Each structure stands twice: as structure tokens, then as C-alpha cells.
Amino acid sequence: MSGLQEIRLKINSVRNIQKIAKAMEMISVAKIHKAQKRMLISKPYAETVLKVINHIASGNLEYKHPYFKHRNVHKSVGYWVISSDRGLAGGLNANLFRALLHDFNKWNTMGIVIQLAVIGAKAASFLHGIKCTKVVSCISGIGDTPKMSELIGSVKVMLELYEKNNIDRLYIVYNAFVNTLTQIPKIIQILPIVSKHNINHISAKYWDYLYEPDSKVLLNNLLQRYIESQVYQSVVENVASEHSARMMAMKTASDNGEIIVNDLKVLYNKVRQTKITEELTEIISGASVIQ
Known part of the structure; x- marks a missing residue:
């Protein structure tokens, strides 16, 4: 030169x-505030639903929902993998995929099949063709304002596989928003549900409820809403992380x-x-x- x-x-x-x-x-700066607002609005709903579920499950129920029953992993596990649709966000997606592959290696050594519900074009592109994995659902193009209606199909597919015992355990993988400078890849178990509350303390109060309709219908509806809210919360949190990382x-x-x-x-x-x-x-x- x-x-x-x-x-x-x-x-x-x-x-x-x-x-x-x-x-x-500047565009990302403008979008961060809206994404954070959506994330904060939806979070209390998911937490409250889980609290109600724990209270009901601690009562003297004749019906034991399968989502609470512990399962040993014998043949397959499932993941909702949430990424961005676009790049130019630093190491956001790369760090997520690195953590995911580390988890995959654990199951591969045990001969466990991994079934994936992918949300985001970057994850779909990265996970295509990886050994011992099977993509059963793929969604992309949800944009900066995801809607629950766009995610229900993915939730339904994975829950059906779990209820038919084709999947022994279900996880969500996404980028957790800590602050504008920090986003952490996170893998959390969704099913079977592991209570975060002290069930023994709740049960010691010997309370119960009158159910209308019966406890089975009530728990089925509540747990469906809970899992949908967890997936939605993870998606909106990943959107907030994406804009922060891109900024x-x-x-x-x-x-x-x-x-x-x-x-x-x-x-x-x-x-x-x-x-x-x-x-x-x-x-x-x-x-x-x-x-």
C-alpha cells in the first residue's frame, strides 16, 4: 500500500x-429498551404460575401429573435451542453453541439421541447435520417482537414427544440477559419439573383446594401455560441479549x-x-x- x-x-x-x-x-440502542421492557413484563407471570403449580401439587391430589414424575434418561433428551436470526452480535451465538456442544458430548458418550426444537436461523444453520441430533421443529424470522402464537407449534411438538415417552428430559438453551454488557449462555431443565420452592414447608400447612373443574384438568392447563411462558420468556430474553451484544x-x-x-x-x-x-x-x- x-x-x-x-x-x-x-x-x-x-x-x-x-x-x-x-x-x-444506534438502532440496537433504541431496540434494547423495548426488548428489556417485554422481558420484565413477562417474567412475573412465569414465576407466579410456577408458584401456583407448586401449591396445588403439594395438596392431597389423587392425580399425579407426569410432568412432576422423575425419569431416568434411557434413550432421548430434547432441547429448545433459541438463537438470533441475524449475526453481527459478537460472540453471542458462538458462546451459546459452545455450551450446547459441551452438553451434547455428555449425552453422546451415553448413546442418547438428542431431539431439537430450533428457534432462530443461526441455530438452524449451525445444528444442521450434527451427529446424534434430530431437528423435529424449526422456527425462524420471529423478529424483535415475538408472539406466543408463533411458538405454540414448537411447544406442542416437544410436549407430545415427552408425553409419549419418546423424550426422557426437556431443556431450554438461550442467552440469559444479565445487563447490557453481560449475556450468559444458559441451559435449564424444564421437564420433569424441579420445584424451586420448599414443598415440605408448604405441605406442613396441610392445606388443600376445592377444584373446579377437577385437579387433572386444572393441572394440565396450568402446566401447559407454564411451559409456554418459559419458552416465551427465554425467547424475549434472548432478543434483549441479542440487541445488547450487537450494540x-x-x-x-x-x-x-x-x-x-x-x-x-x-x-x-x-x-x-x-x-x-x-x-x-x-x-x-x-x-x-x-x-
Whole structure:
């Protein structure tokens, strides 16, 4: 890169990329607040549903729902894998897939088949063709405002497999939003349900409910809503993580572009000074020859 014209073109090219990166950063900043709001609104609902489920399950029920029954993993496990549809979000998806493959290796050594419900184009592209895995559902293009209606199909497919004993355990994999700077890949078990509350303490109160309709219908509906809310919560949290990661990635790209431009300007001045020196030397040499 010795020519001045070539260096100028390079500087202009980096400047143009900087403008694009800055624009994408500002777009992500605008979208983060809406994504965080959706995430915070939906979270209490999922927590409250689980609390109600635990209270009902701790009563003197004749009906024991299969979602509460412990299962040993014999043949298959299932995952909802949630990723972004678009890239340019730093290491967000790469870190998620790294954690997922680590979990896959554990099951592969045991000869367990892995069945996947994929949400997000990046996950679909990455998981295509991985050994010992089977994609049973795939959703992409849900955008920045996911709707529960778009996710119900994926939830229904996995629950049917679980109820037919084709899957022994169900997990959700997504990027948990900690703050604007931190997003953590997370793998949580959904089924069978592991209570986060002290059931013994609840049971010690010897309470029970009058059910209308019966406890079986009530638990079936509640557990369906709970699992749907968990999947939805994971999706909206992943969207918030995506925008935060993209904002930081674009900011870093813009800052690095400025460093490159400064280095190119120094190089440009050095080449320019060299050319001026060469021209002066030629002029002086020509003058001395004439004399």
C-alpha cells in the first residue's frame, strides 16, 4: 500500500464501514429498551404460575401429573435451542453453541439421541447435520417482537414427544440477559419439573383446594401455560441479549475503525513526505547539473 490514492481509498472505505457500524449501534440502542421492557413484563407471570403449580401439587391430589414424575434418561433428551436470526452480535451465538456442544458430548458418550426444537436461523444453520441430533421443529424470522402464537407449534411438538415417552428430559438453551454488557449462555431443565420452592414447608400447612373443574384438568392447563411462558420468556430474553451484544459489537467495530483510520493517516503522511523529499531531491539534482 505505497500509493497515496490507494491509502485514501482505504481510509474512505473504513469511514463508510464506521458509519454503518454506528448506525447499527444506534438502532440496537433504541431496540434494547423495548426488548428489556417485554422481558420484565413477562417474567412475573412465569414465576407466579410456577408458584401456583407448586401449591396445588403439594395438596392431597389423587392425580399425579407426569410432568412432576422423575425419569431416568434411557434413550432421548430434547432441547429448545433459541438463537438470533441475524449475526453481527459478537460472540453471542458462538458462546451459546459452545455450551450446547459441551452438553451434547455428555449425552453422546451415553448413546442418547438428542431431539431439537430450533428457534432462530443461526441455530438452524449451525445444528444442521450434527451427529446424534434430530431437528423435529424449526422456527425462524420471529423478529424483535415475538408472539406466543408463533411458538405454540414448537411447544406442542416437544410436549407430545415427552408425553409419549419418546423424550426422557426437556431443556431450554438461550442467552440469559444479565445487563447490557453481560449475556450468559444458559441451559435449564424444564421437564420433569424441579420445584424451586420448599414443598415440605408448604405441605406442613396441610392445606388443600376445592377444584373446579377437577385437579387433572386444572393441572394440565396450568402446566401447559407454564411451559409456554418459559419458552416465551427465554425467547424475549434472548432478543434483549441479542440487541445488547450487537450494540457492543458495533461500538467496538466503530472504535477499532477509528484506530485503523489514524494508522492510515500516519502512513499517508509518511508516504507523502517521502514523495515530496524525492521530488525536492530531483529538483536540486537537476539544478546542480544545469550549473
